[in-house]
Amino acid sequence: MATSGVTHVRWTEVANESLTDTIQRRYINTGQMTIARFELARGGVVPRHSHEHEQVTNVLSGALKFVTADAEVIVRQGESITIAPWLEHRVDVLEDAVVIDVFCPVRQDWVTKTDDYFRRAAD
DSSP states (O other), X not given: OEETTEEOOOGGXXXXXXXXXXXXXXXXXXXXXXXXXXXXXXXXXXXXXXXXXXEEEEEEEEEEEEEOSSOEEEEEXXXXXXXXXXXXXXXXXXXXXXXXXXXXXXXXXXXTTOOGGGTSOOO
16 A cells, blocks of 8 residues: 555565466565565575676575575575676575565566566576
8 A cells, every 4th residue: 555655565465476386476666676575495496697686685584595606605584685786696495485685676577577587497
């Protein structure tokens, strides 16, 4: 519900997308950014990809391993990681996880359903 420039969101009322059998996504867009809630099952993988967006991932529960050309970083409950625009990365789901991701600018590839990297085999 939007009132006077404030929007209140109940994630249970946001459409859920089943991207794979291990990745569920709900998201909203503001004028400048996308905020997403992911539910990820252990053993899942977000394949290697890059995007124009600055990204902040906040792990609410579970653990993820972010892999770039230079590093592997494990991010656990109560921790966050930032990813610079165009940095190629993949994510391995080490434990069942719930995360909130923030992207700037808006993820138009999600709006237009051209984010096929989620659905391809892990590489």
